[in-house]
Structures are given as C-alpha cells and as structure tokens.
Amino acid sequence: MFLGDYHTHTNYSDGRGSVEENALAAKALGLREIAVTDHAFHVLSRKGEKYRRFLSECAAASDKTGVRVIPGVEADIISLEGDLDVSESEMGEIEYLIAGFHKFAPPKSASDFFKMYLVTYFNGLIPTSRRARERNTAAVISAIERYPIKVLTHLGHSLKVDVGAVARACAKKGVLVEINAKHLRDFQGAWRELAESGARFIVSSDAHRPADVGRLDAALQRALEEGIPPENIVNYSGD
Ligand SMILES: [Zn+2]
Numbered sequence: 001m002f003l004g005d006y007h008t009h010t011n012y013s014d015g016r017g018s019v020e021e022n023a024l025a026a027k028a029l030g031l032r033e034i035a036v037t038d039h040a041f042h043v044l045s046r047k048g049e050k051y052r053r054f055l056s057e058c059a060a061a062s063d064k065t066g067v068r069v070i071p072g073v074e075a076d077i078i079s080l081e082g083d084l085d086v087s088e089s090e091m092g093e094i095e096y097l098i099a100g101f102h103k104f105a106p107p108k109s110a111s112d113f114f115k116m117y118l119v120t121y122f123n124g125l126i127p128t129s130r131r132a133r134e135r136n137t138a139a140v141i142s143a144i145e146r147y148p149i150k151v152l153t154h155l156g157h158s159l160k161v162d163v164g165a166v167a168r169a170c171a172k173k174g175v176l177v178e179i180n181a182k183h184l185r186d187f188q189g190a191w192r193e194l195a196e197s198g199a200r201f202i203v204s205s206d207a208h209r210p211a212d213v214g215r216l217d218a219a220l221q222r223a224l225e226e227g228i229p230p231e232n233i234v235n236y237s238g239d
C-alpha cells in the first residue's frame with residue numbers, strides 16, 4: 001500500500017489538470033497525501049504572485065477533498081556547479097523541494113549549454129564522453145549538497161551520470177532517490193548499484209494529468225524484481 005504520490009504536475013506548469021483534480025484522483029485510489037510539484041520556472045514566475053495563488057489552491061484542495069496536498073516545487077539543475085533555478089529568497093518559501101535535470105530548462109550559461117545540454121538534444125546519437133559523464137555526476141552531487149532537496153527526480157534521465165555514485169551521495173546526504181514510473185528505463189544496468197547504494201527510495205508517478213496520479217504499482221513491481229529492498233521505499237508500507 002502507498003501512503004501518497006509525491007511528484008505530480010498541474011496546470012501551474014506543464015500538467016493538464018488542476019490541483020483539486022489531482023487530489024480527487026489520489027482520493028479515488030485511497031491515497032492519503034499527494035505533493036503537487038510544478039516546475040520552478042513556471043510556478044515561481046511573476047514575482048511570486050503565482051506561487052502564492054498555488055499555495056492557497058493547495059490548502060483549499062486539502063480542505064475540500066480530505067487528501068493532504070503538499071505544495072512543492074520541482075527545480076532544475078541548470079549548471080555544472082549544480083545550481084538550481086530557484087533564488088535564495090524563493091528557496092525560503094518552498095516547503096517541499098524536489099530536483100532533477102530537464103533538457104528544456106534554460107541553462108545558467110552558454111558554457112553549461114554546450115557542455116551539459118547540447119548532447120541531450122540528440123538522445124543518444126552523440127555518445128556522452130567519460131569526461132562529460134564525470135562532470136555531470138559532479139554537478140548532480142553538488143546540487144544535492146548545496147540545496148535542501150528532498151528527492152532527486154528521474155536520476156539518469158537525459159543527463160548521463162554515474163547512477164551508483166550519485167545514489168551513494170544521496171544515501172550520505174539523506175536525499176531520496178526517485179523511482180519514477182515514467183522513466184524506469186533509465187535505470188537499466190544500474191539497478192544493482194542502486195539497491196546496494198544504501199539510499200532510500202520513493203516511488204512516484206510524475207503525473208502530468210489527473211488520470212496518472214497514484215499509478216505506482218508497475219514501477220513498484222519492477223523495483224522489487226530488480227532487488228530494491230521494500231523497506232527502503234519510504235512511501236510504501238508493504239501490504
Ligand atoms: Zn522532472
């Protein structure tokens with residue numbers, strides 16, 4: 001059984017449903033909690049006015065549905081130094097921060113664009129060099145060391161990194177490694193290292209429409225088959 005789904009999107013960024021629709025979808029599946037984690041560069045725009053609206057909509061949806069709706073933000077790792085696209089003052093207002101690499105987020109500098117982003121546009125046509133993989137790995141580890149990130153999202157997706165090394169850094173820092181229902185393929189060949197990393201995990205849908213909220217069973221099944229210890233999955237109670 002799952003307590004909640006802690007990575008969902010709404011029309012505050014690139015999702016299709018509203019906050020309340022996500023909460024209702026969670027309720028229909030018997031979940032007690034969800035996090036709405038819209039992308040930082042959408043939800044934090046317009047001088048914070050949009051984010052304040054987002055917070056009150058999450059509170060209203062909690063009251064109305066009885067599902068606890070945690071307002072969150074999914075930030076982007078935008079530089080080789082591990083910068084996130086969230087300012088210090090914005091950071092202070094965020095209750096639940098998750099972060100990952102997204103190839104369509106604006107990079108911090110032209111150098112970051114060429115060294116980090118360009119290769120991801122060709123989706124495997126251009127192989128990532130060993131040097132680049134090391135740089136990317138250092139960037140992600142630096143992000144989890146610099147910011148209060150609760151969950152590292154879709155590790156290994158788009159940006160090629162040493163998944164085992166990042167997972168071990170997450171274990172040390174207490175950052176959860178996400179098992180993302182939409183990006184299981186990115187763990188191919190790395191499941192064993194993940195299982196042995198000592199990290200704790202969270203299964204999430206990364207739903208971009210209400211119908212996908214809480215759809216976690218297939219990802220859980222796969223993770224268990226691949227040897228992830230069930231007691232290391234924090235939102236799963238095992239029965
Ligand atoms: Zn994402």
Ligand SMILES: [Zn+2]
Pocket residue numbers: 007009074153206
């Ligand atoms: Zn997402």
